[in-house]
Amino acid sequence: MSTSSIDDKDITRELWQSRLPICFILSDEDMSKVNRSESPEPLYLMLSRHSYFPCIIEKIFRYYSTYYKGNLNDQTNSINLNNLWLEYESIPLKWHYPIGLLYDLYTSSLSSSSSVSHLPWQIIVHLSKFPENELIRFPDIESIEAHYMTTLKEADALKHKGQIIGDMQKRDHKQLWNSLLQDKYEAFWNINIKLMSYTDNLQYFRYIPFRIYILDKPFMQKLFSPYDIEQNKWMTLYDLLQYTLNHEVQCEKLANEKKILNNNIENYRVIIHGVQPPLHSPIQWLSEYFSYPDNFLHICLIENQMR
Amino acid sequence: MSTVEDDGDTNSLRFGPSNDSEGGSKVVFLLKAAGGAPILKKKKWALPRTKTIGHIVEFLKKYMHLDTQQQQQLFLYVNQAFSPALDTTIGSVNDCFSSEGTLVLHYALTEAWG
Numbered sequence: 527m528s529t530s531s532i533d534d535k536d537i538t539r540e541l542w543q544s545r546l547p548i549c550f551i552l553s554d555e556d557m558s559k560v561n562r563s564e565s566p567e568p569l570y571l572m573l574s575r576h577s578y579f580p581c582i583i584e585k586i587f588r589y590y591s592t593y594y595k596g597n598l599n600d601q602t603n604s605i606n607l608n609n610l611w612l613e614y615e616s617i618p619l620k621w622h623y624p625i626g627l628l629y630d631l632y633t634s635s636l637s638s639s640s641s642v643s644h645l646p647w648q649i650i651v652h653l654s655k656f657p658e659n660e661l662i663r664f665p666d667i668e669s670i671e672a673h674y675m676t677t678l679k680e681a682d683a684l685k686h687k688g689q690i691i692g693d694m695q696k697r698d699h700k701q702l703w704n705s706l707l708q709d710k711y712e713a714f715w716n717i718n719i720k721l722m723s724y725t726d727n728l729q730y731f732r733y734i735p736f737r738i739y740i741l742d743k744p745f746m747q748k749l750f751s752p753y754d755i756e757q758n759k760w761m762t763l764y765d766l767l768q769y770t771l772n773h774e775v776q777c778e779k780l781a782n783e784k785k786i787l788n789n790n791i792e793n794y795r796v797i798i799h800g801v802q803p804p805l806h807s808p809i810q811w812l813s814e815y816f817s818y819p820d821n822f823l824h825i826c827l828i829e830n831q832m833r
Numbered sequence: 834m835s836t837v838e839d840d841g842d843t844n845s846l847r848f849g850p851s852n853d854s855e856g857g858s859k860v861v862f863l864l865k866a867a868g869g870a871p872i873l874k875k876k877k878w879a880l881p882r883t884k885t886i887g888h889i890v891e892f893l894k895k896y897m898h899l900d901t902q903q904q905q906q907l908f909l910y911v912n913q914a915f916s917p918a919l920d921t922t923i924g925s926v927n928d929c930f931s932s933e934g935t936l937v938l939h940y941a942l943t944e945a946w947g
Contacts, residue, residue, distance in 0.1 A: 620920070676916045679914050679915035680911070680915045680917065683912055683915065684929065688912065688914050744883065744885065744920060744921075745920075745925070747921070747925040747928070747929060748928050748929065777882055777924065780858050781858045781881065781882065781883075
C-alpha cells in the first residue's frame with residue numbers, strides 16, 4: 527500500500543521491541559538428579575517475541591548444567607544439550623515456531639479465564655527423556671537459521687514468485703538473520719524493506735504469506751490475493767479468515783472427517799503478536815507491517831470458551 | 834505409507850481430481866531427484882491432505898533404504914527453492930504451490946538449494 531506514513535513504521539519498531547518475560551523451571555525429574563546441595567533457582571529471561579528458543583538454548587543449558595558438575599560425562603545420566611526440551615502444560619514446545627506465536631497459541635487456548643495473566647510465562651525445562659515422537663531434534667543455531675531462511679524464501683515465493691530473495695546477495699540474507707540474532711532493528715529493515723516492495727506492475731503482493739493456528743490442528747495456509755480485481759477492493763483480515771476456514775471445512779467434508787472445523791469467525795479471538803487487530807484491516811497492510819521477521823503473518827485463532 | 838497408491842490404482846482417483854482447488858481427498862504429487870539422489874522408479878504418489886512433509890521424509894528414508902546409523906538425511910524442496918517445515922501438511926503445500934494441477938517435489942540427500 528503506497529500510503530506509508532511515519533506512524534506505520536513506528537508499528538514495526540514497536541513489534542520489534544516487544545518482549546516476553548519467561549521463567550524457566552527445571553522439571554521435577556531432572557531436579558532429583560542435581561548433585562549440589564542447593565536446588566536450581568528458576569531462570570528468568572526477557573525474550574523477543576519474534577525470536578526462537580534455539581537462539582538462547584545454550585544460555586539455558588549453561589545455567590542448569592552447573593548443577594550437574596561431575597556427572598555430565600556419565601553416560602547413564604543423559605544430561606546434555608541435545609536432550610534439552612521445553613514444555614508448557616504437558617505440551618513439548620516446537621523449536622521452529624517464534625516465541626510469541628507459542629505464547630499466544632498456548633497460553634490463550636489453555637486458560638480457563640482470559641483475564642488471568644500468564645506472565646511471566648512459566649516453562650518447564652527438561653534435560654532428559656526427549657520426546658522423540660513429538661518433537662524434531664534440532665535445537666542448534668545453524669538449523670534454526672536454515673529454517674528461518676527457507677521460510678523467508680517461501681514467503682517471497684508467494685509474494686513475488688521468489689524474484690526478490692533470489693536476486694539478493696548472500697550477504698543480505700546473512701544480514702537479515704544476524705540482525706535478528708543481535709536485535710538490530712535498522713540493520714534488519716534495511717534489507718527487509720526490499721522484501722516489502724512490489725513487482726510485476728502490481729501495487730500489492732501476488733499472494734499473502736500467512737499461517738493460521740488453531741490448537742491441536744496442523745496450521746492452515748492457502749493462496750490468497752490481497753486485492754480483488756473484479757470487485758476493485760482491498761481484501762481484509764476478515765476476508766482471509768473466512769476464505770481459509772470455508773476452504774478448510776470443504777476439504778474436511780470431502781475427506782469425510784468426523785469432526786468438522788467451526789468456520790464461524792465470531793467463535794474465535796484473532797491474535798497476532800499478542801493483540802487482536804481489527805478484522806477490517808486490509809490484509810496487504812498487515813502483511814507489510816505486521817508480519818514476523820520471516821515475512822509470514824502467524825495468526826492464532828483462539829476458540830471462545832463455552833460458558 | 835500404506836495409503837500411497839500407484840498411479841495405476843483407481844483408488845487415488847475415486848474422490849475426483851485431487852489437485853482441484855476445492856480440495857479433493859488425496860493430494861497427488863510427483864517426486865523428482867535432485868543433487869545426485871537415486872531416481873525412484875515410482876514417481877507419482879498420492880496421500881491424504883493431512884499427511885505432513887515429515888511423514889513423507891521418514892517414509893522415503895525407509896523406502897530408499899537410507900542409512901539411519903549414519904544419520905543420512907533427506908531434503909524435500911518446493912519450486913526448487915525452499916524446504917517446507919516438517920509439520921506442514923501436503924494439503925497446504927498443494928494448495929499453495931501446485932502448478933496447473935500438478936505438485937512437484939524435489940528430493941535430495943544433500944542441501945541442494947539451502
